[in-house]
């Protein structure tokens with residue numbers, strides 16, 4: 370499966386050797402892992418960094434005036450600085466560590482939604498949101514009476530910017546919360562343009578970068594948004610850590626999300642004073658080992674280079690588009706101009722669950738269902754769901770070919 | 785590439801999956817229930833007509849789902865017709881065992897022909913994530929039998 374496929378300066382065969390799990394076989398067949406969009410596999414460099422932290426430099430952070438704790442604190446804060454550089458944030462204090470994207474978005478929905486937005490205002494999401502960037506806003510709407518608006522998605526699977534303009538027109542929108550890349554359609558949304566439109570209408574912007582941060586170089590200053598969320602485990606890092614980038618001016622105005630240790634500067638029986646940002650939003654013992662792992666994962670991808678990753682992926686996406694478009698009876702969901710390596714598809718004669726069982730037998734791991742985006746599947750009339758193949762930096766053209774061949778044979782199987 | 789999958793997708797299953805039997809709504813059903821598998825979006829409505837002495841006079845279903853769940857519901861409606869509620873529940877218990885383990889230790893004792901008919905679905909036990917597809921119909925049947933006339937009970941295979 371892993372013959373060398375070379376984009377300029379990008380050696381997939383060598384990269385694959387960094388991922389111990391990829392040499393596995395599944396039911397006697399080489400593993401073809403096409404579910405990186407759900408969670409990516411882990412490079413040895415990242416795994417070793419976490420082990421090293423636990424073996425040599427682990428203690429709780431921010432708490433002990435002893436050597437190990439100082440070392441751990443330093444490593445944790447170094448991770449914050451690495452994330453800030455990764456996103457080109459202006460200041461490491463703009464980086465809040467959370468448990469996941471989901472928690473980062475809930476933090477904004479709670480602290481900004483309930484603390485800063487007011488009844489009578491509205492939040493705009495899009496029809497292609499992951500439930501993580503939908504349900505928290507429904508909860509906010511139901512709790513506070515803040516209106517929730519849905520920006521339409523075109524038949525090609527792109528954000529309908531005319532509709533966004535219409536949704537912003539009355540000036541009531543306080544926040545636009547949209548994905549930077551769809552986990553179903555692969556669509557990369559025009560973040561800079563969305564932000565300019567929202568800001569012109571007086572609204573702030575949260576981007577769900579859970580997928581985009583893996584596939585694109587993200588520059589939060591160039592985009593100009595207000596909040597940016599992503600999750601460690603999709604970026605070849607560990608589970609249990611997520612990131613919220615939030616401008617300091619917003620952090621100042623937002624009440625804490627959770628109360629506990631480390632997020633206070635003074636506590637008496639009567640009251641507490643909040644620690645300054647970002648500690649104010651990091652109650653309790655944070656994901657220390659996970660932060661070290663995320664740091665190593667970021668070092669790993671930046672050593673390869675995000676532009677090289679993008680180029681490799683573009684080649685894979687073009688190849689997949691060609692191969693999948695040729696398969697009779699296969700519907701591809703979404704044909705956005707700007708897209709990353711995520712393909713949702715349905716076969717005319719096989720339910721997605723039957724199809725994924727078949728593919729599994731061929732050693733191919735794809736996800737089946739509605740991928741935490743039920744409204745989007747309803748929008749495209751595919752209530753039964755789809756199968757989704759999503760690529761990582763270790764995905765090869767041969768794997769795409771193998772998938773395409775398997776899909777053709779699967780259709781024959783069910784005929 | 786997929787030859788070994790013929791154990792799971794036997795011709796009977798593909799056939800019932802493509803052309804489910806008793807696939808309709810029963811007007812004036814005495815019992816009905818809705819079954820949902822929220823994980824995969826499978827969904828079915830089950831309808832029963834009962835005789836005064838508690839036999840299942842007719843069984844039908846409607847819904848959408850994968851080949852396994854449709855075939856299982858189709859085979860189930862064929863199998864439980866003419867059975868008493870107690871027999872249908874016993875079949876459900878045995879079927880769930882069959883789907884989970886691939887074997888049916890009690891199958892020699894009574895209801896043997898009926899279990900024989902359900903045998904093609906035993907292959908799912910090798911696919912833990914698919915067992916629920918096969919058992920959804922039977923969960924829904926239990927819910928319907930536990931209900932009262934006019935009530936639509938809900939079942940879930942989660």
Ligand SMILES: Cc1ncc(COP(=O)(O)O)c(C=O)c1O
Pocket residue numbers: 406407469470471472499501502548550551552577579580600601602611741
């Ligand atoms: C677009 C998008 N947003 C949010 C999430 C949620 O990420 P997590 O489950 O790590 O919080 C995911 C992944 O599942 C995603 O793809």
